[in-house]
Amino acid sequence: MAPVPLSEMPDLREAFTGSRKNFIIIGHRARTDALFSLDDLPGTGGRWDGLARCVSASILLSHGVRKDTSVHLVLEGPPDPPKIISVSGGRAKYMNPDERSMVAYLRRGLDTPLPKRALMSVNVSPGVFVTRGGLADVMDLVFTRGFVLDENGNSACDLPFWRDTAVKGEPLAFYLSDDTDLMEEERSLLKGKGSTFISLGPKVLHAYQAIVLMHSILDRAEQGI
Ligand SMILES: C[S@@+](CC[C@H](N)C(=O)[O-])C[C@H]1O[C@@H](n2cnc3c(N)ncnc32)[C@H](O)[C@@H]1O
Numbered sequence: 001m002a003p004v005p006l007s008e009m010p011d012l013r014e015a016f017t018g019s020r021k022n023f024i025i026i027g028h029r030a031r032t033d034a035l036f037s038l039d040d041l042p043g044t045g046g047r048w049d050g051l052a053r054c055v056s057a058s059i060l061l062s063h064g065v066r067k068d069t070s071v072h073l074v075l076e077g078p079p080d081p082p083k084i085i086s087v088s089g090g091r092a093k094y095m096n097p098d099e100r101s102m103v104a105y106l107r108r109g110l111d112t113p114l115p116k117r118a119l120m121s122v123n124v125s126p127g128v129f130v131t132r133g134g135l136a137d138v139m140d141l142v143f144t145r146g147f148v149l150d151e152n153g154n155s156a157c158d159l160p161f162w163r164d165t166a167v168k169g170e171p172l173a174f175y176l177s178d179d180t181d182l183m184e185e186e187r188s189l190l191k192g193k194g195s196t197f198i199s200l201g202p203k204v205l206h207a208y209q210a211i212v213l214m215h216s217i218l219d220r221a222e223q224g225i
Contacts, residue, residue, distance in 0.1 A: 011121040015086040015129035015132075016141035019070035021218065022173040023058040023211055024138050026179055027051050027073055027079075032080040034110040038100045045103070046077040046160040047178050052102040053208035054176070057091035061098050066215070072142070073106075074135050082134035085109055091127030135175075135186055139193055146195035149210045153197030156214065162221035174214055176207045 016022075029046035041049035051073050058071035063097060067090040085106055086101045089093075109124035115133050119141075122133040131137070139146065145165075161179075165172060168184075175190055200213040 007212040008182050011129060012119065012131065012141060013124050014123070015121055015131060016138070017143070018090060019068055020169060020171050021066070021069040022070070022072060022142050022144070022171070023054065023069070024072045024074060024142070024171070024173060024175045025051060025054045025070050025176050025178060025207055026135060026182070026186065027075050027177070029077040030073065030075045031077045032075045032083045032110060033065070037149065038104060040100060041103055042063065049099050050178055052099040052182060054207070054211060055087055055102055055106070056097045057208040057211040059087060059092070060095065065092070066091045072138050073129045074138060076134065083110070083136055084131040084133050086129040086131065088127040093126045094169050124203055136189055142173045144173050146173045146175060146190065146193060147212065148175045148190050148197045149200065150197045151199050151202065151204050153166070156198040156200050159198065162217055163224065165220065168224040176210060178207060
């Protein structure tokens with residue numbers, strides 16, 4: 001198929017270029033259909049519990065929503081990988097922070113038939129999109145400066161440019177893994193595209209905890225503190 005410009009694919013454009021901040025989490029075992037029990041998110045869900053927490057941490061505040069942030073879950077588990085669920089904080093509605101409600105809300109998108117062809121995208125509810133594709137596709141579609149959150153990276157707090165990106169409104173993408181390490185080919189892909197590996201401290205955190213800390217750094221940079 002000849003490449004189609006993003007500008008001619010409205011769902012893709014809205015899903016991947018609508019937000020300044022983007023958190024991308026790779027769910028290596030996360031189910032790609034809706035046939036798993038809400039009572040067993042860590043087991044048969046393939047760690048959908050952790051992904052739900054990542055969505056909450058990315059876009060929900062105590063009394064509001066981060067309208068400048070999207071989260072993209074790269075789902076690589078059975079039976080129909082790869083798929084990407086994107087949630088736009090600026091557009092999504094009816095989200096609750098508890099894991100079961102969040103997964104129930106997002107899981108509906110996995111019922112929607114999706115062509116096998118790469119980069120077909122469906123707008124399943126306001127601000128929620130399901131796209132056929134994997135990590136390489138997200139990287140191409142978000143198409144912005146990339147950072148891999150990694151406990152062995154350079155300290156994120158010491159980097160001087162967060163304030164600058166805030167002033168310029170520069171889009172940013174942050175890549176995280178689920179409860180397992182990034183695979184070697186994923187690391188190579190991210191390195192190959194020039195992503196910077198940054199650490200939020202010496203302890204290994206849950207992915208959702210790393211997202212909260214990264215938001216804190218960006219919030220402070222935006223306020224010049
Ligand atoms: C539970 S950790 C991944 C598993 C971990 N690498 C291990 O040893 O099993 C989930 C993700 O959170 C992020 N993360 C965890 N600790 C971090 C830290 N100290 N700094 C930056 N990111 C971190 C990374 O993206 C990591 O892939």
